[in-house]
Amino acid sequence: MRKLIEEKLLLNVQKPGRYIGGEYNSVQKELREDMLRFAFAFPDIYEVGMSHVGLKILYHLLNEQENIWCERVFAPWIDADAVMKKENIPLFSLESYTPIKEFDVIGFTLQYEMCYTNVLNMLALGGIALRGKDRAESDPIIIAGGPCALSPEPMADFIDMFVIGEGEEVILELTALLLQYKKGELTKQELFFRASQLQGVYVPSLYEVSYHANGTIERFAPKIADVPIKVKKRIIRDMDKVYYPTNPIVPYIQIVHDRITQEIFRGCIRGCRFCQAGFVYRPVRDKSKETVIAQIEQSLASTGYDEVSLVSLSSMDYDPCADVVEHMIAQHEDDKISVALPSLRMDGFSVDIARKIQKVRKTGLTFAPEAGSERMRSVINKGICEEDIVKTANEVFASGWGRMKLYFMMGLPYEEDEDILQILDVAAKVLDCYYATAKEQRNKNIAIALSVACFVPKPHTPFQWQAQDSIAEFQRKQRLLKSQKTNRKITISTHEPYLSALEAVFALGDRRLGRVLEETVKNGCIFDGWDEVFDYEKWVDAFEKAGIDAAFYANRQKTYEEILPWDFIDTGVDKDFLIQENEKAKEAEATPNCRRQCSGCGIEDDESYRGFCL
Amino acid sequence: MMLRAMFKKEGKMRFLSHLDMVRVMERAMRRAKIGVKYSEGFHPIPKITFSPPVPLGAVSYGELMEADINCSGAEFLERMNRVLPEGCRILKVYELKEGAKKMSKCEMKADYEIVFENVACEEVVIAIERFNARGIELDEAKEDSAGDKENSIRDRVFYLDTYENKDGKAVFRCVLDATQSNILSPKALLEYFREKCDLMADEQYTVYKNELIIE
Known part of the structure; x- marks a missing residue:
């Protein structure tokens, strides 16, 4: 196998570094009969997968166990995929170059819907039957986790078991059973x-x-007694006690986030109504400042990285954030360690911290107002107003930044054309802030980059009943926005509506979609999240062959009464609360953040999560 | 202190690009807690110079790096080898005196083995004979500009030989100029052999840079 890979594959692909393994801190073990062989499979390329914090956590956690060896598998890029098919090289693990079919268990992480075709391709490339019912006892058990496991039904035919929620504890309970098996x-x-x-x-x-005859779900129930009707998510109670790796793998080739990823808290206090993570990872659970700093120091020493990124759903909501940044600046002035904060909010505090960590390079700052009009920001409960935006922009430009990137969405519920055009008003106001800044203070170059995504309604959010705009409507709105832009300092980039439409179908879909996925694999769909590979025609054909109407899932307004395909998954947040939030959205009424006032989402009333919320 | 270190790149490391190797070294130096001088300016980067890249897939026992560091050469070697990934080791260190010639100014020769998959030893023997015969031809011929160009390649070839390795594969051994301003790569040599010495060699070969001789 090793010879085959080295001779036939590695020198015939663009980036052999993706497939070699052997990186510093990667784990080698001596194989024993009683050892569970676990393949952690990431359905995207190495550079994306290796940037993912969930992989880092579970890989090292599993390898801490004496009787488990966890290895990594990534989706080979299209060049390698072609070589492997031609030379009959089965998909293999990076640590020991073992074909994935020889593993006891393969665990996929489902980070985004458009990776589903890659999951199936990886199974096929490993010579493993796609459907669970077609797999023998000698085949690996296929499990999956990650955010998409919270609406798992489109993948139900292919995955034997889903892990719902945070994995650190339940994965060890599950591997104990797998060892018995x-x-x-x-x-x-x-x-x-x-x-x-x-x-x-x-x-x-x-x-x-x-x-039902109309296509909605009539009944969803266990086939046998004692199987729970609702599946409750797992979450970690104490973030200071939970396992966190401080010896992450140091890749050879440059990956997307090539730095130490330090998690600082889980959950989010904000409750933006479009955001799935903001609801499903409730409640907020902080890591203490002491834990964060200790973990950063250990990780730096064990990897030799020169950058640390503080990650969470909204890092500015972490109270000790400034303290951690101060520590880093004080302790690491000489060895040039830098700090990255990927999620800035539009408030003065953000700019202040950004100024501290970006002392030298003033490249640009990114913010996400998400919607153009004040009314729409209330509809989505974004919790920032125009005054915040103007104030932030003033500070950004006064601090010498000249490039600002702003994220927006279109196709949001209850949206009018006027709301879309107001995206340009926001950009114009930000630009005014630049011109109002004294010439000697501001950067010589100014560029406002607007990135406007297409809204995808997500399960477990107040917008889960919403119909997504049609592709034609997205295109009309994109044209409208672009036609009204006059200033050359402002640029607009938009998302591919075809991709967003499919994302909605698979986010909101049920098990019947398995047929479509099977057809897409036959059609050769692969890396559909990548614009340069994505081929919409193949998808249209797959839906036709499977006899399934995509619009039923994406573009249909659902009722509060109907059974949604993910209703059996219990995140601890009450459905009544989601309904109430959707009703408030209609009235453009805001809900305060969790720290200001408890909104009674239900998580505290659930005995499984009682006392988790601070 | 200015230090020059020779290191090897074998096993999986041969599939890494030059830039990947630079990162491997920078990170290993941080793990080994070896301080290094940084460049000035807005984006300080560690001041480490590396010898020019070997082709992707080549094994090398003669890669060089130079850096201004805060420990002795012996310490550097010991501490780095504890934290370098498998396939990469520091082989030798030279502590450079003040005013010593920089690596880019040193005269160097590299000793390569090119191991062919699909070429027989006999073919290489004949090709080397042609190479030598052509040398006599060129000496006798009136020098023209084309001959000059050819000689500029031939002048950088110091030794050629061929033999079979233990797997029965043909090895083409060559010692070539590796002075930075005057490098002749094995690829360029093969190109010359294809063109002028009728060696029918395809791209199925592995390069081993076995030694780097610094004069």
């Missing part, structure tokens, strides 16, 4: 049943679904 102490059916008893595990083959 490997030893022959459990049959596959027994394994599935026992796993379904764990909080945070969903075994799709133990449930059945029936549908």
